[in-house]
Structures are given as structure tokens and as C-alpha cells.
Amino acid sequence: MRDIFDAELTQLGEDLVAMSARVERAVTNAGVALLTADLPLAESVIADDLGIDAMERDLDERCVLLLAQQQPVATDLRIVVSALRMSASLERMGDLARHVAQVTRGRYPRHAVPQSLSGTFTEMHDAAVRVARRTTTLLENHDIALAESIETDDDLLDELHEDTFTALLGGSWAGTAQETVDVTLLGRYYERFGDHAVSVARRVTYLVTGALSEDAPTPA
Amino acid sequence: MRDIFDAELTQLGEDLVAMSARVERAVTNAGVALLTADLPLAESVIADDLGIDAMERDLDERCVLLLAQQQPVATDLRIVVSALRMSASLERMGDLARHVAQVTRGRYPRHAVPQSLSGTFTEMHDAAVRVARRTTTLLENHDIALAESIETDDDLLDELHEDTFTALLGGSWAGTAQETVDVTLLGRYYERFGDHAVSVARRVTYLVTGALSEDAPTPA
Numbered sequence: 009m010r011d012i013f014d015a016e017l018t019q020l021g022e023d024l025v026a027m028s029a030r031v032e033r034a035v036t037n038a039g040v041a042l043l044t045a046d047l048p049l050a051e052s053v054i055a056d057d058l059g060i061d062a063m064e065r066d067l068d069e070r071c072v073l074l075l076a077q078q079q080p081v082a083t084d085l086r087i088v089v090s091a092l093r094m095s096a097s098l099e100r101m102g103d104l105a106r107h108v109a110q111v112t113r114g115r116y117p118r119h120a121v122p123q124s125l126s127g128t129f130t131e132m133h134d135a136a137v138r139v140a141r142r143t144t145t146l147l148e149n150h151d152i153a154l155a156e157s158i159e160t161d162d163d164l165l166d167e168l169h170e171d172t173f174t175a176l177l178g179g180s181w182a183g184t185a186q187e188t189v190d191v192t193l194l195g196r197y198y199e200r201f202g203d204h205a206v207s208v209a210r211r212v213t214y215l216v217t218g219a220l221s222e223d224a225p226t227p228a
Numbered sequence: 229m230r231d232i233f234d235a236e237l238t239q240l241g242e243d244l245v246a247m248s249a250r251v252e253r254a255v256t257n258a259g260v261a262l263l264t265a266d267l268p269l270a271e272s273v274i275a276d277d278l279g280i281d282a283m284e285r286d287l288d289e290r291c292v293l294l295l296a297q298q299q300p301v302a303t304d305l306r307i308v309v310s311a312l313r314m315s316a317s318l319e320r321m322g323d324l325a326r327h328v329a330q331v332t333r334g335r336y337p338r339h340a341v342p343q344s345l346s347g348t349f350t351e352m353h354d355a356a357v358r359v360a361r362r363t364t365t366l367l368e369n370h371d372i373a374l375a376e377s378i379e380t381d382d383d384l385l386d387e388l389h390e391d392t393f394t395a396l397l398g399g400s401w402a403g404t405a406q407e408t409v410d411v412t413l414l415g416r417y418y419e420r421f422g423d424h425a426v427s428v429a430r431r432v433t434y435l436v437t438g439a440l441s442e443d444a445p446t447p448a
Contacts, residue, residue, distance in 0.1 A: 071309075072309055075295060076301045076302070079299040085292065085296050092312065092313075173409065177409070185403075185408050186397055188408040189396055189408060189412045192409045192413060193416065196413065
């Protein structure tokens with residue numbers, strides 16, 4: 009019985025890693041598509057999000073089955089409940105990558121990001137890709153030093169998000185209303201992407217150390 | 229044993245109702261504060277969100293304890309897992325009400341919503357309040373006809389959200405960049421508020437009827 013349960017927990021962990029890897033690919037491609045106005049790449053991110061949603065449903069069903077059949081307690085129970093939470097965060101990260109791709113598609117053949125902000129959004133893209141890659145690795149190897157670097161990059165995403173407002177509201181902004189709307193939404197998508205990764209990172213840290221940070225965001 | 233468990237399930241249901249009632253108050257006050265530029269009311273929404281967050285944590289701890297101590301299966305298990313999901317959605321709805329209040333506070337003593345869009349945001353506020361009130365009632369009495377009316381108001385919120393873009397991008401918009409940013413974000417907050425309520429409504433419907441809509445949004 010315990011062997012079966014351990015195998016199922018291992019499978020659950022592998023599914024989370026696979027889901028995170030797919031989110032990593034989504035946010036990478038969404039950012040490249042955004043920065044290069046690549047319509048086919050944006051379309052592929054939008055289409056692939058259905059696959060991420062399906063992974064969440066499968067993973068959740070597996071968790072509920074595990075709870076019903078194995079009746080886990082203590083740490084095992086925390087692992088299964090955390091997996092439910094983390095799959096919700098990862099699914100949401102996939103949605104946000106899709107939203108970036110949808111803005112890209114909506115503006116094509118123009119660039120959604122005006123030239124004056126391409127540096128800021130390149131930095132946001134780089135930080136989001138690092139965050140996604142480290143989330144996958146953290147789920148794989150439980151090296152909680154990675155959780156810290158995810159928090160650092162989330163702070164950077166928050167700063168870059170602030171930078172977009174400074175650019176929009178600083179008085180020298182001459183963009184169109186469409187550009188203002190796009191920059192506002194894109195900035196928010198990247199900022200939320202970081203928040204969800206931090207939520208996953210804190211849950212892994214909690215499982216490893218037993219201490220959940222008081223101000224941990226809920227897996228919104 | 230079964231009696232204790234039933235009492236605990238009842239308590240869980242009451243906690244969800246209490247949490248939803250608090251979200252209802254938050255979104256009501258946030259909208260009134262927004263539409264009347266009422267700073268103290270906005271501040272109260274911001275402060276009260278900590279209480280909603282605390283309710284989520286308590287409710288989640290209770291769910292995990294219930295899973296550990298009562299080892300529920302079948303419908304009971306689904307109820308507890310759904311409660312975990314629904315508390316996450318309600319917490320997020322509280323966050324969104326807080327975000328509306330924060331925009332209000334940031335613009336005070338000016339109004340965040342320009343005169344030309346006050347009608348649209350009044351309608352959004354009314355729809356969000358109806359959605360929140362019906363969510364509370366649905367959690368209380370499980371009358372799934374309410375779930376349908378929540379979906380209808382969510383569709384209305386989506387349309388009103390589209391209306392804000394039409395106003396911003398229609399060519400006759402003469403607002404400042406700050407107004408464009410605020411309208412973009414406020415519209416998105418209300419639109420997401422509706423999505424989360426629909427997620428709660430679909431979970432209640434699923435518990436009552438056993439059928440989860442395929443395209444049900446995850447409790448992001």
C-alpha cells in the first residue's frame with residue numbers, strides 16, 4: 009500500500025514538473041512573440057494553453073482520487089493539498105502567458121510594445137523566463153535556494169511594472185490610448201505571473217521546511 | 229463520528245457564507261467609494277481585506293484538519309476539496325475589491341472614473357454587487373438557479389468591460405494617460421471579480437448536480 013502511495017506521490021510531483029515546463033515554454037514563446045511581433049508563435053501559445061488547462065484538470069482529479077483511496081495524513085496530506093494549490097497557480101501562469109500572446113495577436117502586424125518601452129519589457133520577459141525555469145527546477149529538485157531567487161525576480165518584476173507606470177504617467181509619454189492600454193495590461197500580466205510563481209515557491213519551501221511565510225500570497 | 233463530521237461540514241459551509249458576506253461588503257463599499265471618491269470608505273475596504281485573508285487561512289487549515297481526521301470519501305471529500313477551491317476564489321474577490329479601493333485612494337480627492345464613464349462603472353458596480361450577494365445566497369441555500377443569474381451578470385460585466393475599451397479606443401477619448409490606466413485596470417478588476425464568482429457558482433452547482441461544466445474556469 010505504501011509503495012503504491014509513494015509511486016503515486018512521485019507521479020504527482022512529475023506531473024507538476026511537466027506542467028511547469030509547459031508554462032515555461034508558454035511564457036518564453038509569449039515574450040518572444042511579443043517582442044518580435046511573431047504572429048504564428050503567439051497563436052501557438054494561445055492554442056497550447058488548452059493543454060495546460062487539461063493538465064490541471066487531470067492533476068486535480070488524481071489528487072482527489074489519492075485523497076479518497078489512500079487517505080493520507082500529516083506530510084503526505086500536505087503534499088497532496090499543496091499539489092492542488094500549485095496546479096491552480098501554474099494554470100493561472102499559463103493563462104497570463106496566453107493573455108500576453110493575445111495582445112500580441114491583436115496588434116499584429118504592429119508591435120504591441122512601443123519602442124520606448126521595449127527595454128523594460130525585454131527585462132520583464134527575461135525575469136519571467138528565469139522565474140518559470142526556476143519554478144520547474146524547484147519542483148524537480150526541491151532546492152529551496154531557488155525559491156529565494158524566484159522572490160528576487162518577482163521583486164524585479166514589481167519594479168519593472170512600476171517603471172511602466174512612471175513611463176506612462178511621467179509627462180513625456182506620447183503614446184496612443186491603445187498603447188497605454190496595452191502597456192498597462194501587459195505590465196500587470198507579468199507582475200501577476202511573478203506573484204503566482206512566488207506562491208508555488210513558498211508552498212515548496214513550506215513542504216521542505218514546514219514553515220509557511222505569514223505573508224505568503226494565496227494561490228490566487 | 230458521523231455526527232461530528234456533519235457538524236464540521238456544516239461549520240465549513242457557514243464559514244464560506246461568512247467569508248462571502250464579507251466579500252460582498254468589500255465590493256459594495258469599494259464601488260461606492262470609487263463612484264463617490266470617498267476616501268475613508270476606500271481605506272476601510274483596504275484594511276478589511278486582511279480579515280478576509282485571515283478567514284481563508286483559517287478555512288484552509290480547517291479543511292486540511294478535516295481531511296486528516298475524518299478521512300472523507302466520495303461526496304464528503306468533494307465538499308472539502310471544493311471548499312478549499314472556493315475559499316481561494318473568495319479571497320481573490322476580496323483582493324480585487326481592495327484593488328478598486330486602492331485606485332480610489334490613489335486618485336483622491338479627484339474621482340478615478342472620468343465623468344464620461346461613470347454610467348458604465350455604475351453598471352459594473354451594480355452587477356458586481358448582485359454577483360456577490362447571489363454568491364453568498366447560493367452558498368447558503370444551494371439554489372442553483374442563482375448560479376445562472378451569476379453567469380448572466382458575469383456576461384454583463386464582460387460586455388461592460390468591452391464598453392470601456394470601446395470608449396478608450398473609439399477616437400473621441402480625451403482622457404489623460406492616468407485616466408486611461410485607471411479605466412483599464414478598474415475594468416479588468418471588475419471583469420475578474422465576475423470570473424471568480426462564476427467559478428464559485430460552478431463548484432456549488434457541481435456539488436449539487438454532480439456535473440462540472442467542461443469550460444469551468446479554475447479558481448484562479
